Amino acid sequence: MSTDQQWDIVTGVGLTALAVAAGRAAESARPDALMSDPYASRLVAAAQSPVPFPFAGGSAESAGSAESAGSAESAGSGEPAASAGSGATGVQDEEMWNGASDYIGLRSRVFDDYFRDAAGAGIRQAVILASGLDTRPYRLSWPSGTVCFELDQPAVLGFKSATLAGEGATPGCDHRPVPVDLRHDWGAALEAAGFDASRPTAWLAEGLLPYLPPEAEVRLLKEVSRLSADGSRFAVERIDDVGHLLDDPVVRERSDALGMDFPSLFPAGERTPVADQLTGLGWKLEHRTVPASAAALGRPEPGLAMLTDHVTHTFGRLG
């Protein structure tokens, strides 16, 4: 991928955001759902992807209220999302999507809880880096006065805002989308959108870092740190060696089925481990493995060795 290439929701890295939304739709439809995204099915349907994603039916109105979303108790009340219907392929295999939701559902819940904890600790500024089709500003309960910034490519944010507006969805926070390319200088755009670096912030990088070139990853972690007042928090999904992901035959089979040129999405190059970078930038870290999160939430481990062995959720605090 060239350093200036852009994408929308059905091309390049954008397609990964759609795949994650399909995983959240699948999770939301489970009777034992760990989280509920009442908009995921609708977003997947509206994208009209040339790849036939499943779970593209349903509507936000019928899929449960945003108020009730996000708790284990209330989750699962949403309407089971329907399959895309025509043109069935391996991509529409239920088992595969239930497998995907095992991890996506778990990851979403872990980071939903992270934002709930940060709100409970009095943090009123959230920044979701590479938010994709994530709908946390709409589906979580935010304390009054919370400002939520979402950063992603212009076409991705534009598609999401337009689709959710068409659904009559309204954010539960002061929602500020910031269209940027995270490979370049995005801090100035964030500040221009009203971000206040003197207030503690809860940052999230979920499904982002491996897609950045190594030097852009270094810049991003430094920029987050520069903009973080004492008391800030930073949650990161880490995949420290993407080679394991690309070598996994199940991952390859799934990305092939989705028509993704997966290897091309991960820029090559030497990387300093993210945990080392964060520690060097002053963050105090806590790490949680995927099996540990699964056990804590009463879920079996996701069936992919690559996820259980090579993905970590890291939580940083400053000050």
Ligand SMILES: C[S@@+](CC[C@H](N)C(=O)[O-])C[C@H]1O[C@@H](n2cnc3c(N)ncnc32)[C@H](O)[C@@H]1O
């Ligand atoms: C796997 S998706 C994850 C989306 C979201 N965090 C979620 O969990 O649903 C990756 C996202 O990273 C975004 N992304 C990757 N590189 C980016 C860049 N250089 N600038 C802006 N967004 C980027 C993509 O547009 C996409 O939305």
